Amino acid sequence: MAGASETDAKLVESETTETDAVAGVAVGLSAVLFALAVTALFERVSLTGSLFGVGTVTLLGGLLTALGVAVIAFGAGSRLGYVETDPDPSAGLVAGFGAAVPWVLIGGSVASQTLGLGTGVGVVAGVAVGAVAFALTVLPREDVGSTLPLGALLVLTGLVFLTGVIDPAWAWELDWEQQAAITAEFLIPAATLFAALYGGWASAKAYGGFGARGRHMGAYVLVYLNALSIVAFLCILVAYVVVQGVPGLLTGVDVGLGTGPETTILGVSVALPVSVPFVMNGVALLNDFQGVLPAIVGTFWLVIGAVLLAVPLGVGAAVFLTEYAERGRFTQVVEVATNGLWSTPSIVFGLFGFAFLIPRFGNGKSLLSGMITLGFMLLPLVVITSREAMLSVPDEYRDASAALGVSKWQTIRSVVLPAALPGVVTGVILGVGRIAGETAPILLTMAGGTFLPGSQTVDVIGGFQFTATPPFVANPALLEATSALPYQLFALITAGVGLGSNVGDPDAFRWATALILLMVVLSFYAIGIATRYYFRRRLKHT
Amino acid sequence: MSENQNPQTQTSTATTDTDQPLTTTTGETDERTRDEWTDYEFRGEAKMTVDDLDVYYGDDHALKGVSMEIPERSVTALIGPSGCGKSTYLRCLNRMNDRIKSATIDGSVRFDGQEIYQDGVNLVELRKRVGMVFQSPNPFPKSIRENIAYGPKKHGDLDTGLLARLLNRSDAEERDRLVERCLRDAALWDEVSDRLDDNALGLSGGQQQRLCIARCLSVDPEIILMDEPASALDPIATAKIEDLIEDLAEEYTVVIVTHNMQQAARISDQTAVFLTGGELVEYGDTDQVFEDPHSERVEDYITGKFG
Structure with missing residues (x-):
C-alpha cells in the first residue's frame, strides 16, 4: 500500500x-x-x-x-x-515459498551428493539455502x-x-x-x-x-x-x-475393387473396396493378417447395452429424486449411496457380476453379464449428473408451466427433461469414456478367449430368435462370451499368448489395439458431443 | 366484512407488537381493533371473494385475516413494502402456494362463487381460468410459437403431433390462429410475426414478458394475476406493459402486485395496500387511496414516510 x-x-x-x-x-x-x-x-x-x-x-x-x-x-x-x-x-510470502522450494532441492542435493557431505548436512544445507532464497525474495x-x-x-x-x-x-x-x-x-x-x-x-x-x-x-x-x-x-x-499404432493398423491394407471381405448390405452381398485386415479380421491360424474385429464389435455392443440399461434407470431415478421425493433423510441416503457407488472400484463391480450375474445367465461368461455389470457401473454417474442437470433447470419454468394448469408429469416431460438433456448427455459421455476402457469387470464377466476368430464376432441383431413359447424372444448371441478391446489389450500385454507366428510384430499389434480402443472411445465421445450440441442448439436457437 | 377477525388479531398482535400501537390502546373495546379500511363498495360483480385468509410458512404468519372482493373486468393493484404478503396473497388466488410445501392456508377464496380451497377442486381447470404472469420473464426455451401453443397442447385442445399429422387431423392452422390472436392481444404480433420459430430466449426482456402474457392468454383465462410484471424491465418496456394491462382489463380481470406506486396509480381501478406483517390495511378506489387515504399508516407509506 x-x-x-x-x-x-x-x-x-x-x-x-x-x-x-x-x-x-x-x-x-x-x-x-x-x-x-x-x-x-x-x-x-x-x-x-x-x-x-x-x-x-x-x-x-x-x-x-x-x-x-x-x-x-x-x-x-x-x-x-x-x-x-x-x-x-x-x-510476498507465496513468492517467497515458491522461490525457496527449488533452492532447498538444489542446496540439499549439491551438499549431500556433489560435495558428498552426507544426508544430515544435506538437509541442513538445503534448508539454509532455501531460507536465504526465501529471505532474498521476501525482504x-x-x-x-x-x-x-x-x-x-x-x-x-x-x-x-x-x-x-x-x-x-x-x-x-x-x-x-x-x-x-x-x-x-x-x-x-x-x-x-x-x-x-x-x-x-x-x-x-x-x-x-x-x-x-x-x-x-x-x-x-x-x-x-x-x-x-x-x-x-x-x-x-x-x-x-x-x-x-498406425503401422500395426495398416498392416496388409489393400485398396481396390473386391479386395475387402464380403458384406451384406440390404440383402446384396458386396465385397468392400478396401481391406484393412486389422479391423476386419479375427485371429485364425490361416489368416494372412490377424485382427481384432471381435473385440471391436464386443466393445461396441457392450457400451450400447450398458447405456441402454443405465440411462432410462438413471434418468428415471433422477426425475424421482429431484421432482417428486421431498428433500430429506431419504434423498440424502440415496445421494450418499450413488456417490459411494460411483467411487466403488470397478473390480468390485466385476466380482459382483461374476458371483451374482453369471450363475443367473447361463452359468458362463457372457456379453449380457458384461453389459449389466457395466450398466450398474454407469448408473450412479448418470443419476448424479442428471440430478445436477435437473436441479439447474430454473424453477421459473416449472412455475410457468404449473400456472398454465399443466400437470407435473407433463411439465417434467416437456419442459424439465428437454432443458436438462444436455447435462444428462454430458454425464453419459463421461461415463461411456470410463466403461469403454474398463478391463477388470470384463475380465470377470464377459471375456472368453484372448483371441477370437472372426467367426466368433458377436452378432446381436442377427442373434434374435423368435420362439413360440415364452419368452418368445431369445438371443443366444448375448449369452456368449466375447472379447472387448481393453481386455484384449490387457491380455496382449500381460500374457502375450496366442499370437503365434502370424503376427510379425507383437508390439505393433498391441499399439494398434490401443489405437483402435482410443478411436472407439473417441468416436463415442464425438457422438455424445454432437448429441449435446444438437440439444443445446434446440434450447438456445430452436 | 371483516368484523369477525377479532380473536385472530388479538392472538397475533401479542407476538408481533411493533407496528400496531392501536391494539394496545383500543384493542379491548373497539370492534375494529386494527387500522383497517377495507369496505370497498363497487358496482358490478365480484369475480373473486376472499374471506379471512391466513397463510403460514411454517411458523411464520405471512398473511393475517385478509378479506377482499375483486371486481371483474378491472385492474386491482396490490401495493405495499417488501415482505408484506402481497405476493403471497396473489399466489393464493390460483393456489400456486400449494407448490410450497411449508405453506398452510386457512380461509376461503371463492371464484365466481365457487370455493377453490376445498376437496375436489380441479387445479388444472382453476389455473387455466386464473392465469399468472411472474416477476421475471420466464418463457420456455422453445420457439415463440411453441411457447404459446404449449398450454393448449398439454390440455389436449391442440394436436399437432406426428400421429395427428399422419391422420390428417393436425390442428396446425388452428394453432397458428391462436398464436396470432394471443400475440396480437399481448401487443407483440407486429414485432415477432416474421420469426415465430425463433427461440423465445432471443427476445428482449420486455418482449419476453409480453410473450409470457400472451402465453397466459392462450388458455383463455378469466383472471390474470401479475406479480410485479414490470419490475425487471426498463421504462419503455414498462410503459408498453402498462398500456397492455389497461387494454386487457376490458376483457379480463387483472390483479397486479407492484412495488411502484405511480404504476398502481396510473393503471389500476382499485388499490389494496398491504403493510408489514401481512395485513390488508386499506382497500378502495385508487384515486381515493392515493389522494385521501383513511389510514394514517397508509398515508405515511404513500407519501414516503414509511416503508
Whole structure:
C-alpha cells in the first residue's frame, strides 16, 4: 500500500519501450523453453541430437542462462531506477515459498551428493539455502525479490547444462533396492520445465511493471501455461498412440475393387473396396493378417447395452429424486449411496457380476453379464449428473408451466427433461469414456478367449430368435462370451499368448489395439458431443 | 366484512407488537381493533371473494385475516413494502402456494362463487381460468410459437403431433390462429410475426414478458394475476406493459402486485395496500387511496414516510 502511494502510479502507461520489449521477449522465451521441455520429456526432441545446429542440451542451457540474466537485469534496472515500474515493498510470502522450494532441492542435493557431505548436512544445507532464497525474495523490494532468486536459479540451471555438468549421458544412481536412477533424459526436461515456469512467472511480473498489475500478469502466464500444458499433454498422448499404432493398423491394407471381405448390405452381398485386415479380421491360424474385429464389435455392443440399461434407470431415478421425493433423510441416503457407488472400484463391480450375474445367465461368461455389470457401473454417474442437470433447470419454468394448469408429469416431460438433456448427455459421455476402457469387470464377466476368430464376432441383431413359447424372444448371441478391446489389450500385454507366428510384430499389434480402443472411445465421445450440441442448439436457437 | 377477525388479531398482535400501537390502546373495546379500511363498495360483480385468509410458512404468519372482493373486468393493484404478503396473497388466488410445501392456508377464496380451497377442486381447470404472469420473464426455451401453443397442447385442445399429422387431423392452422390472436392481444404480433420459430430466449426482456402474457392468454383465462410484471424491465418496456394491462382489463380481470406506486396509480381501478406483517390495511378506489387515504399508516407509506 505504502509503496503504491510513494511511486505515483500513472493512469496512462507510456508507450511500449525497449524494456517492455525485453520483458515481453523474456516471457516468449520461457514459453518456448516450456514447449521444448514438454517435447523433450516425451522424447519428441532428442537430447543427444541437435536443434538449429546446436546440441539440444547446450541450446536449453543457453536459453535458460539468457532468460535468467534478462530477469535479473530487469530487476536490477528497476531497483536502480532505469526502468519505470510500480513495485510493492515486498514480493510476498507465496513468492517467497515458491522461490525457496527449488533452492532447498538444489542446496540439499549439491551438499549431500556433489560435495558428498552426507544426508544430515544435506538437509541442513538445503534448508539454509532455501531460507536465504526465501529471505532474498521476501525482504527486498518486490522488483528485486521476485527476480533475483529466480533469475539466479535459471542462470545456475543453464550453466549446469552449458558446462556439461549434467550431460545427456548423466545418471544418478539412487542405490535403492529397486535400482532406481534419475537419468538426464528425465532430469533435463523436467528441470527445464520448472525453470521455464519460474522464468515465465518472473518475467511476466516484470512485464507488468510489478505491483498489482505485475502479479496479475504473473498469475495470468502461469494459468495460461497450465492450460496449454493440459492441451499439450493430451495432444502428445494421442499423437504418441497414433504414431505407434498406425503401422500395426495398416498392416496388409489393400485398396481396390473386391479386395475387402464380403458384406451384406440390404440383402446384396458386396465385397468392400478396401481391406484393412486389422479391423476386419479375427485371429485364425490361416489368416494372412490377424485382427481384432471381435473385440471391436464386443466393445461396441457392450457400451450400447450398458447405456441402454443405465440411462432410462438413471434418468428415471433422477426425475424421482429431484421432482417428486421431498428433500430429506431419504434423498440424502440415496445421494450418499450413488456417490459411494460411483467411487466403488470397478473390480468390485466385476466380482459382483461374476458371483451374482453369471450363475443367473447361463452359468458362463457372457456379453449380457458384461453389459449389466457395466450398466450398474454407469448408473450412479448418470443419476448424479442428471440430478445436477435437473436441479439447474430454473424453477421459473416449472412455475410457468404449473400456472398454465399443466400437470407435473407433463411439465417434467416437456419442459424439465428437454432443458436438462444436455447435462444428462454430458454425464453419459463421461461415463461411456470410463466403461469403454474398463478391463477388470470384463475380465470377470464377459471375456472368453484372448483371441477370437472372426467367426466368433458377436452378432446381436442377427442373434434374435423368435420362439413360440415364452419368452418368445431369445438371443443366444448375448449369452456368449466375447472379447472387448481393453481386455484384449490387457491380455496382449500381460500374457502375450496366442499370437503365434502370424503376427510379425507383437508390439505393433498391441499399439494398434490401443489405437483402435482410443478411436472407439473417441468416436463415442464425438457422438455424445454432437448429441449435446444438437440439444443445446434446440434450447438456445430452436 | 371483516368484523369477525377479532380473536385472530388479538392472538397475533401479542407476538408481533411493533407496528400496531392501536391494539394496545383500543384493542379491548373497539370492534375494529386494527387500522383497517377495507369496505370497498363497487358496482358490478365480484369475480373473486376472499374471506379471512391466513397463510403460514411454517411458523411464520405471512398473511393475517385478509378479506377482499375483486371486481371483474378491472385492474386491482396490490401495493405495499417488501415482505408484506402481497405476493403471497396473489399466489393464493390460483393456489400456486400449494407448490410450497411449508405453506398452510386457512380461509376461503371463492371464484365466481365457487370455493377453490376445498376437496375436489380441479387445479388444472382453476389455473387455466386464473392465469399468472411472474416477476421475471420466464418463457420456455422453445420457439415463440411453441411457447404459446404449449398450454393448449398439454390440455389436449391442440394436436399437432406426428400421429395427428399422419391422420390428417393436425390442428396446425388452428394453432397458428391462436398464436396470432394471443400475440396480437399481448401487443407483440407486429414485432415477432416474421420469426415465430425463433427461440423465445432471443427476445428482449420486455418482449419476453409480453410473450409470457400472451402465453397466459392462450388458455383463455378469466383472471390474470401479475406479480410485479414490470419490475425487471426498463421504462419503455414498462410503459408498453402498462398500456397492455389497461387494454386487457376490458376483457379480463387483472390483479397486479407492484412495488411502484405511480404504476398502481396510473393503471389500476382499485388499490389494496398491504403493510408489514401481512395485513390488508386499506382497500378502495385508487384515486381515493392515493389522494385521501383513511389510514394514517397508509398515508405515511404513500407519501414516503414509511416503508
